[in-house]
Amino acid sequence: MVSQIDPVAIDTIIDRYQGEEGILIQVLLDVQHEYNWLPQEALKRISDRLGIAFSEVYRVASFYKAMSLTPRGYHLIRVCLGTACHVRGAPRILDKVERAINIKAGETTQDMKFSLERVNCLGCCALGPVMVVDGEAHGNLVPAKVEEILNEYY
Amino acid sequence: MAQLKSSAELEAFREAILNKKGTERPCITICSGTGCRAYASETVSTAFEEEIKKQGLEDTVDVKTTGCHGFCEKGPLVVILPGEICYVQVKPTDVVQIISQTIVESKIVDHLLYTDPVTGEKAVHESEIPFYKNQARLVFGNNSKIDPTNIDDYIVLGGYSALSKALFKMAPEEIIKEVKNSGLRGRGGGGFPTGRKWEECRYAPRDIKYVIVNADEGDPGAYMDRSLLEGNPHSVLEGLIIGAYAIGSHVGYIYVREEYPLAVENVFIAINQAEEYGFLGKDILGSGFDFTIKVHRGAGAFVSGESSALMTALEGRVGEPRPKYIHTVISGIWDKPSTLNNVETWANVPLIINNGADWYASIGTESSKGTKIFSLVGKVNNTGLVEVPMGTSLRDIIYNIGGGIPEGKKFKAVQTGGPSGGCIPESLIDSPVDFDELSALGSMMGSGGMIVMDEDTCMVDTARYFLDFLADESCGKCTPCREGIDQMLTILTHITEGEGQDGDIELLEEIAEVTRDASLCALGQTAANPVLSTIRYFRDEYEAHITEKRCPAGVCKALISYYIQPDKCKACLICLKNCPSGAITGGKKQIHVIDQGKCIKCGICFDVCPKRFSAVEKISGRPVPLPPPIEARTIRERKPRRKH
Numbered sequence: 001m002v003s004q005i006d007p008v009a010i011d012t013i014i015d016r017y018q019g020e021e022g023i024l025i026q027v028l029l030d031v032q033h034e035y036n037w038l039p040q041e042a043l044k045r046i047s048d049r050l051g052i053a054f055s056e057v058y059r060v061a062s063f064y065k066a067m068s069l070t071p072r073g074y075h076l077i078r079v080c081l082g083t084a085c086h087v088r089g090a091p092r093i094l095d096k097v098e099r100a101i102n103i104k105a106g107e108t109t110q111d112m113k114f115s116l117e118r119v120n121c122l123g124c125c126a127l128g129p130v131m132v133v134d135g136e137a138h139g140n141l142v143p144a145k146v147e148e149i150l151n152e153y154y
Numbered sequence: 155m156a157q158l159k160s161s162a163e164l165e166a167f168r169e170a171i172l173n174k175k176g177t178e179r180p181c182i183t184i185c186s187g188t189g190c191r192a193y194a195s196e197t198v199s200t201a202f203e204e205e206i207k208k209q210g211l212e213d214t215v216d217v218k219t220t221g222c223h224g225f226c227e228k229g230p231l232v233v234i235l236p237g238e239i240c241y242v243q244v245k246p247t248d249v250v251q252i253i254s255q256t257i258v259e260s261k262i263v264d265h266l267l268y269t270d271p272v273t274g275e276k277a278v279h280e281s282e283i284p285f286y287k288n289q290a291r292l293v294f295g296n297n298s299k300i301d302p303t304n305i306d307d308y309i310v311l312g313g314y315s316a317l318s319k320a321l322f323k324m325a326p327e328e329i330i331k332e333v334k335n336s337g338l339r340g341r342g343g344g345g346f347p348t349g350r351k352w353e354e355c356r357y358a359p360r361d362i363k364y365v366i367v368n369a370d371e372g373d374p375g376a377y378m379d380r381s382l383l384e385g386n387p388h389s390v391l392e393g394l395i396i397g398a399y400a401i402g403s404h405v406g407y408i409y410v411r412e413e414y415p416l417a418v419e420n421v422f423i424a425i426n427q428a429e430e431y432g433f434l435g436k437d438i439l440g441s442g443f444d445f446t447i448k449v450h451r452g453a454g455a456f457v458s459g460e461s462s463a464l465m466t467a468l469e470g471r472v473g474e475p476r477p478k479y480i481h482t483v484i485s486g487i488w489d490k491p492s493t494l495n496n497v498e499t500w501a502n503v504p505l506i507i508n509n510g511a512d513w514y515a516s517i518g519t520e521s522s523k524g525t526k527i528f529s530l531v532g533k534v535n536n537t538g539l540v541e542v543p544m545g546t547s548l549r550d551i552i553y554n555i556g557g558g559i560p561e562g563k564k565f566k567a568v569q570t571g572g573p574s575g576g577c578i579p580e581s582l583i584d585s586p587v588d589f590d591e592l593s594a595l596g597s598m599m600g601s602g603g604m605i606v607m608d609e610d611t612c613m614v615d616t617a618r619y620f621l622d623f624l625a626d627e628s629c630g631k632c633t634p635c636r637e638g639i640d641q642m643l644t645i646l647t648h649i650t651e652g653e654g655q656d657g658d659i660e661l662l663e664e665i666a667e668v669t670r671d672a673s674l675c676a677l678g679q680t681a682a683n684p685v686l687s688t689i690r691y692f693r694d695e696y697e698a699h700i701t702e703k704r705c706p707a708g709v710c711k712a713l714i715s716y717y718i719q720p721d722k723c724k725a726c727l728i729c730l731k732n733c734p735s736g737a738i739t740g741g742k743k744q745i746h747v748i749d750q751g752k753c754i755k756c757g758i759c760f761d762v763c764p765k766r767f768s769a770v771e772k773i774s775g776r777p778v779p780l781p782p783p784i785e786a787r788t789i790r791e792r793k794p795r796r797k798h
Contacts, residue, residue: 029451063455065453066453123377123380125226
């Protein structure tokens with residue numbers, strides 16, 4: 001995949017933490033925010049600048065959930081599967097979303113429109129089961145309502 | 155703002171804001187915790203600000219967006235001070251009425267009050283609502299009175315007076331003694347005595363020491379730490395600074411989940427303000443004590459909430475646990491002595507310093523002191539954050555505060571302690587809640603998640619759910635945890651899919667025990683709890699799945715079928731139109747029939763069938779009856795009688 005990584009932008013992020021220790025995770029999170037994923041060139045630049053082996057940078061980037069090593073879709077759908085949502089029927093919501101956009105959790109649609117994630121508690125259990133699209137919460141869901149909500153994002 | 159340079163200056167400043175404020179002026183507080191925000195509370199706040207401007211009332215009434223009030227079920231919540239008039243489920247369209255009636259004419263808007271679903275009684279004040287009435291909100295109570303982005307609000311309520319007392323009137327050893335005597339135990343899950351931790355760290359042989367706030371709250375269904383940090387960040391900072399002074403640390407870390415953007419934002423604001431006022435930085439309040447706080451965002455790994463793993467994550471590495479034969483209070487971040495406590499634990503510290511160890515120890519039970527915040531969620535009427543003295547019974551929490559189970563369903567179990575906890579059945583619902591009682595029941599306190607389950611919850615599926623979670627979150631470093639959890643998950647999945655065999659229960663018990671005994675960290679050591687506790691209390695449900703291929707709660711997809719009862723179907727076409735797999739045949743006046751071969755068991759037909767018909771039935775453990783023959787599917791309606 002060809003991507004446009006501006007080394008200067010990466011350097012700017014790194015420079016914010018000048019002189020501090022243990023910043024790799026913070027830098028990766030900032031780059032993730034900037035590009036919505038972690039392109040390989042960015043990881044290489046970070047590895048060079050911080051003097052941390054590429055394998056170690058990769059290991060950290062692949063360990064944490066907030067970091068993505070593949071490009072993510074335009075809209076991010078997060079279906080909460082925390083315990084409260086689970087007992088209120090969240091698995092059926094996830095099923096329905098997966099069928100509606102024809103991908104599994106953790107995947108992105110081919111047209112790069114949607115990425116689907118399952119998350120383990122968004123802290124708004126009163127609304128469960130809940131699905132968050134681009135930060136907007138849709139609560140007290142039933143499977144029959146899912147498609148109607150997703151249509152708003154097409 | 156010039157930095158405050160002494161205890162006296164802080165008190166003078168507090169006096170000054172109190173005098174300036176005047177207590178009579180009404181203040182509209184709007185809950186803006188994450189729960190209420192999801193209900194669009196921000197549009198309510200904006201509506202208030204606009205309406206007040208429109209009516210020219212800027213000088214007579216204040217508007218304040220506060221942290222989480224806790225009664226998430228009824229959000230967005232609006233409380234009007236000083237009278238504490240409480241309005242629930244407020245919409246932007248209600249704002250004009252609230253201003254014109256309550257603010258201008260001092261009248262109550264009746265339809266926005268909380269109505270007790272049982273008695274039908276309305277409650278005007280927050281304190282009269284049963285949800286609040288039966289709590290003891292020592293740590294969480296100030297959330298609803300404070301704008302978390304304004305340090306003055308915290309100071310008005312006595313904020314930083316504990317710090318001033320600790321710095322000027324107490325020696326570090328005295329503080330540690332006070333915390334030890336209070337009986338405070340870690341609120342993050344382990345329940346380790348906080349004072350002992352501090353003491354060991356203070357006397358650890360190194361110059362540089364660290365203190366850490368663990369705000370990597372990862373238990374699904376628990377969000378009290380988030381709400382505290384979002385809603386009252388200074389109470390956590392104050393506790394941390396006191397702890398740092400007692401231990402002899404000059405650098406602290408707050409490790410907060412990236413998924414909690416509001417908490418991250420409010421913590422940064424709070425730190426900046428505390429520095430500006432002289433509560434952080436060099437020569438705090440003129441005492442000569444220096445202390446700074448750094449914030450690290452956690453990137454989402456459940457296992458990194460474990461203390462040694464969190465410390466490796468703070469170093470910027472993969473957050474995996476290590477064996478703890480050398481405690482982190484001796485060798486933690488960068489091999490320096492480090493004291494880690496969770497958000498709620500730190501927030502308890504100012505209370506103990508202000509009121510004394512004896513006062514604190516008078517609350518709670520023999521082995522667990524103080525109060526605990528629980529997040530009461532799941533199948534319960536009043537979802538929300540609940541703070542009660544240790545030792546309160548599960549029944550009081552679930553029924554008196556939580557309002558019982560919705561829709562008249564039967565209570566089945568309550569799950570405490572997150573994925574490492576267990577399920578407690580109805581027969582034990584009168585048990586008091588404290589660290590040791592919950593452990594004796596095969597569960598644990600954990601960080602305080604309390605998930606209520608009703609008759610529609612399958613306990614085997616629940617165990618499978620937690621093991622699935624843990625399998626995903628196990629870092630894989632040690633074999634017993636990695637393999638043990640995986641094998642238990644495989645067996646549980648088989649059982650829920652109708653492929654359970656005789657001997658599975660015993661095998662699960664055996665693997666669970668080995669995983670518990672041989673794993674490196676708490677994640678693996680406690681992974682057995684969801685399995686063992688459900689087997690202990692709900693063995694019959696396991697047996698039904700294995701021998702009868704029946705899911706008593708009607709949850710496990712492979713073991714249930716949906717069936718339309720011919721005598722109840724009114725041929726309304728709703729299920730037929732909503733079926734995503736085209737499995738339902740029928741038509742106008744034609745009884746609908748599910749083609750079991752095409753059915754994907756999504757349950758949509760069951761949901762959409764009008765309640766007054768309730769024609770769709772879940773069947774488990776017995777064959778699905780054959781549909782009526784085609785010629786018998788026409789519904790003959792009785793002709794209405796003609797009027798003469």
